[in-house]
Amino acid sequence: xxxxxxxxxxxxxxxxxxxxxxxxxxxxxxxxxxxxxxxxxxxxxxxxxxxxxxxxxxxxxxxxxxxxxxxxxxxxxxxxxxxxxxxxxxxxxxxxxxxxxxxxxxxxxxxxxxxxxxxxxxxxxxxxxxxxxxxxxxxxxxxxxxxxxxxxxxxxxxxxxxxxxxxxxxxxxxxxxxxxxxxxxxxxxxxxxxxxxxxxxxxxxxxxxxxxxxxxxxxxxxxxxxxxxxxxxxxxxxxxxxxxxxxxxxxxxxxxxxxxxxxxxxxxxxxxxxxxxxxxxxxx
Amino acid sequence: xxxxxxxxxxxxxxxxxxxxxxxxxxxxxxxxxxxxxxxxxxxxxxxxxxxxxxxxxxxxxxxxxxxxxxxxxxxxxxxxxxxxxxxxxxxxxxxxxxxxxxxxxxxxxxxxxxxxxxxxxxxxxxxxxxxxxxxxxxxxxxxxxxxxxxxxxxxxxxxxxxxxxxxxxxxxxxxxxxxxxxxxxxxxxxxxxxxxxxxxxxxxxxxxxxxxxxxxxxxxxxxxxxxxxxxxxxxxxxxxxxxxxxxxxxxxxxxxxxxxxxxxxxxxxxxxxxxxxxxxxxxxxxxxxxxxxxxxxxxxxxxxxxxxxxxxxxxxxxxxxxx
Numbered sequence: 001x002x003x004x005x006x007x008x009x010x011x012x013x014x015x016x017x018x019x020x021x022x023x024x025x026x027x028x029x030x031x032x033x034x035x036x037x038x039x040x041x042x043x044x045x046x047x048x049x050x051x052x053x054x055x056x057x058x059x060x061x062x063x064x065x066x067x068x069x070x071x072x073x074x075x076x077x078x079x080x081x082x083x084x085x086x087x088x089x090x091x092x093x094x095x096x097x098x099x100x101x102x103x104x105x106x107x108x109x110x111x112x113x114x115x116x117x118x119x120x121x122x123x124x125x126x127x128x129x130x131x132x133x134x135x136x137x138x139x140x141x142x143x144x145x146x147x148x149x150x151x152x153x154x155x156x157x158x159x160x161x162x163x164x165x166x167x168x169x170x171x172x173x174x175x176x177x178x179x180x181x182x183x184x185x186x187x188x189x190x191x192x193x194x195x196x197x198x199x200x201x202x203x204x205x206x207x208x209x210x211x212x213x214x215x216x217x218x219x220x221x222x223x224x225x226x227x228x229x230x231x232x233x234x235x236x237x238x239x240x241x242x243x244x245x246x247x248x249x250x251x252x253x254x255x256x257x258x259x260x261x262x263x264x265x266x267x268x269x270x271x272x273x274x275x276x277x278x279x280x281x282x283x284x
Numbered sequence: 285x286x287x288x289x290x291x292x293x294x295x296x297x298x299x300x301x302x303x304x305x306x307x308x309x310x311x312x313x314x315x316x317x318x319x320x321x322x323x324x325x326x327x328x329x330x331x332x333x334x335x336x337x338x339x340x341x342x343x344x345x346x347x348x349x350x351x352x353x354x355x356x357x358x359x360x361x362x363x364x365x366x367x368x369x370x371x372x373x374x375x376x377x378x379x380x381x382x383x384x385x386x387x388x389x390x391x392x393x394x395x396x397x398x399x400x401x402x403x404x405x406x407x408x409x410x411x412x413x414x415x416x417x418x419x420x421x422x423x424x425x426x427x428x429x430x431x432x433x434x435x436x437x438x439x440x441x442x443x444x445x446x447x448x449x450x451x452x453x454x455x456x457x458x459x460x461x462x463x464x465x466x467x468x469x470x471x472x473x474x475x476x477x478x479x480x481x482x483x484x485x486x487x488x489x490x491x492x493x494x495x496x497x498x499x500x501x502x503x504x505x506x507x508x509x510x511x512x513x514x515x516x517x518x519x520x521x522x523x524x525x526x527x528x529x530x531x532x533x534x535x536x537x538x539x540x541x542x543x544x545x546x547x548x549x550x551x552x553x554x555x556x557x558x559x560x561x562x563x564x565x566x567x568x569x570x571x572x573x574x575x576x577x578x579x580x581x582x583x584x585x586x587x588x589x590x591x592x593x594x595x596x597x598x599x600x601x602x603x604x605x606x607x
Contacts (some may be wrong), residue, residue, distance in 0.1 A: 034392045085575060090392060091338055092575040095532050098525060099571030106565035218521055222403045225396040229389070259411045266404030270385060273397065277388035 001134065006251040012140050012209075014247020015147035016202045020220055021227035021239040022154060023198030029171035029234040030191045033082070034090055036097035038199050039221030040104035045070045045200030046207040046216060047108050050119050059122030063204040070200025075193030083188060101217065109214050116213030143205055150201075151240065158236060167191055171234065199224075226269045230279050238281045245280075286587050289538055291457045297540045298322075298453045301547070302446045312438025314554055316510050319442070319449040320503045321546035325530045326456050326539045327499035332528075333536030334460055335492045336472030341382055341398035342527040344405040345375040345497040347519020349504025351409065354422035354514025364428035364509070368448075371505035372498040378405075379497020383490050402524045409519045421515035425508045445506055452499055456539055459495060468492055500527075529567075533574055535581025544582040 024038050045066050052062035077100065085092055120126070121139040129136045158164040166187060170177045178184045202220070210216070227246055231238030249268050253261040272280060287293060301322070305315040324346060331337040352371040356362045362370075386397040409416045416422065427435045428444060435441040459465050470478040471485050479485045508514045517523065526549070534545020552570075556563035578584060 028392070034395065081572070088575065088579070090395070091332070091532060091536075092579065094338065094395065095529075095571050096575045098529070099568040099575070102564050102568035102571070106562045106568065110562055110565075219403075222400055222521070226400050229393060229396050229400065233393070260407075263404065263407035263411050266400055266407060269400055270404060273385050273388060 002255055003252065004134070005136065006255050007248055008136060008144065009140065009254075010248030010251030011244060012143045012147070012247070013251060014244035015144060015151065016206050016243075017223055017227050017247055018151065018240050018243030019147065019198050019202040019205075020224040021231065021243055022236065023195035023202075024224050024228055025195075025233050025235070025239055026158075026167065026198075027192055027195035030167050031086060031188055033086060033192075034093050034097070035192075035195070036094050036221065037100040037104065038097075038196070038224060039217035039219070040101040041070050041074055041196040041199040042203040042206075042220040043108060043212075043214070043217030044073070044104055045203030046119075046212045047112055047203075048200075049204040049207045050117055050212045051112065053119055054117075059119075059208070063201070066204045067197050067201040070203075071193040071197030074196030074200075075189050078192035079189045082192065083185065086188075101221075105214055105217060112212075112214075114214060116211060118211040119207040121208045139208055143209070147205070155236060223265065226265060230269060230272050232279045232281050235281060238279065242280060286590060288540075288587065288590055291461050294457055294538065294540045295450075295454055298543060299450060301540075301543055302450060306439065306442070311554075312442045313510065314550065316438065316442045316445050317507070318547050318550050319445050320506050320510065321527070321530060321550060322543040323449050323452045323456075324500050324503035324527055325534060325542040325546045326453060327496040327503070328527050328531040329534070329536055329539060329542045330456060330459065330468075330496050330499075331492055332531055333538075333541075334465060334472065335468045335489060336475075337387075337489060337492070338395050338528070339386075339398045339493075339496070340395055340524050340528060341386070341402040341405075342496070342500050343402050343519055343521065343524030344382060345379055345500035346504035346507070346523050346527065347405060347409060348375050348378050348497075349501030349506075350508040350514045350518040351416055351422070352501065353505035353508040354417075354425050355415070357425050357509070358422050358514075368502055368505050372502045375501020375504070376494040376498040378501070379493045380490060383493030383497075387486055387489050387493075399521070399524070402519075402521055406516075406519050406521065409516055416516065417514070419516055421513050421517075422508075423513055425512050425514055427509050427512075441510065445510070448502070448506060452502065453539065453543075456495075456499065460539065464488070464491070529571065533570070533581055535583030537580060538583045541581055541583030541586075544586070548582060 020038065020042060023041075024035060027033055027035050027038075048066035048069055049059070049062045052065060053059055057065070082096070085096055121137070125138040125142050127138050129138055129141055158167065166177060166182060170182075170184065170187060170191075177187070199220070203216075206216075223246065227239060227242045230245070231240075231242030246265055246268070250261050250265050253264045257264070288297070302319065305318060306312075309315045324342065328339065328342045331339050349371040352374050353367055356367045356370065357364070382398070382401050386394050386401065389397055410418060413419070427441055429435060430444065435444055460468075467478065467483055467488055470483070471488055475485050504518060507518065530545040530549045531542055532545070533548060534543070535541035552567070553563070556566065574581065580587070
């Protein structure tokens with residue numbers, strides 16, 4: 001029973017990792033841009049949710065609001081700064097986004113202090129679900145359902161709509177999209193905001209589960225990297241499979257070996273890379 | 285080629301830095317820290333500037349060296365030179381392992397892997413707190429002693445580290461000037477072509493990684509003896525980030541640029557961190573500025589300044605090679 005509990009926890013956690021990784025992946029796919037500030041957007045999403053609920057907003061208003069604010073800020077940063085550096089080597093992409101991540105992290109500490117805090121589960125989801133002798137927190141069950149719906153929407157958005165076709169076309173050959181008459185500058189800004197918004201949303205959803213603290217961004221960034229390395233960048237299915245895998249491994253290990261749970265994520269990654277250098281799904 | 289880029293000029297500048305630091309700095313600890321990071325950053329530059337590998341995992345090797353010194357010196361009475369040598373060997377071995385796994389992927393995947401490995405080793409140190417002291421680190425790491433007297437005064441330890449620094453820097457200069465170093469440059473420029481000529485490029489990258497890891501762990505061991513602790517923070521993500529930032533700020537086209545990068549960062553940190561605890565905000569802005577306007581780093585500034593002062597009469601189009 002404890003394992004079922006932990007596997008469910010892992011699925012919830014894994015879906016959040018999936019959201020993070022898809023955001024990172026979409027940005028990289030279209031812009032060929034490594035976003036080391038991705039964790040910072042997750043951090044910001046979590047803190048905005050924390051702040052808004054503290055101000056008396058309902059979680060149901062705070063979560064979408066935080067997501068939109070993060071997406072807006074990211075789009076602004078892209079339009080003002082990042083589009084100037086796409087043509088530079090990766091080193092400078094990393095330098096700028098590491099710098100941005102530092103700025104965000106320090107601003108968060110200035111605004112909300114270094115200690116962090118907790119976000120209560122939203123009203124209506126504060127209790128537990130009881131099925132026979134199985135007891136599970138309602139909010140965690142909600143995140144699983146909600147992220148599953150989101151994952152479906154994302155799939156439809158990327159694979160089934162004109163917008164998704166533009167994004168995929170742009171990631172294959174950006175100049176083609178310009179030739180077809182699309183305003184690639186505006187598309188880049190929108191996609192960057194969208195990807196960062198997904199990270200913000202993951203942060204907002206994670207806040208009631210794990211609380212907020214100023215250094216949660218770095219952890220999220222490295223987990224997103226693990227998911228992307230295992231699952232393959234630009235692969236929706238890869239991100240989903242790898243995200244769930246990482247989440248479940250981490251959760252189950254929490255029971256088996258609490259101190260080593262997070263260590264095992266990285267050991268697992270090292271094993272996958274040693275045995276299957278191209279990652280689980282063998283692309284790129 | 286700018287005469288300052290010549291190997292002897294680089295070495296002379298390094299020696300000059302060792303002699304100048306005591307004249308301008310009151311704190312021997314700060315000066316020593318600058319030299320330690322200068323060699324560690326130069327080792328990162330061997331990968332970034334000379335091999336084209338952007339490693340976000342240098343903190344792993346720094347931390348390994350720190351713990352090697354911490355464990356050997358607090359638990360067993362092993363002579364310091366032996367400790368430093370074993371830290372370097374351990375660093376090289378770890379770097380070979382991390383390198384072997386990371387080099388399997390290229391480009392951004394490589395960078396992401398090195399970052400993930402830095403987390404892996406952090407959690408190893410955090411989880412096995414019986415060996416590493418966990419959050420508290422290992423306390424009471426002694427300074428080395430020469431001729432029976434411990435180097436407890438900051439400036440006497442500075443001299444010890446300075447000798448190590450000049451030796452390590454000279455080795456790194458020799459490595460970059462050797463056929464091996466030239467081959468690394470070829471790999472950086474065009475790995476496919478280097479492989480087509482018949483160079484085992486993966487092996488070369490791995491060797492560069494091992495050298496870099498050895499020097500970084502060596503520096504980590506010196507650092508533990510400087511501050512008297514082997515702290516968990518030395519193996520954290522932040523240390524990796526710090527080393528990389530210093531490397532890029534200094535400029536990856538010259539080894540002495542790394543000395544400038546380490547000095548610039550640590551002096552800035554020393555001046556600002558007491559005045560304003562949130563000074564990292566400014567550092568973030570500095571990084572953005574460097575990427576936009578100073579892509580060759582501080583060394584690029586030095587080269588430009590040199591050209592301004594000594595070649596004013598020349599037309600800017602004149603190729604520097606004529607000299």
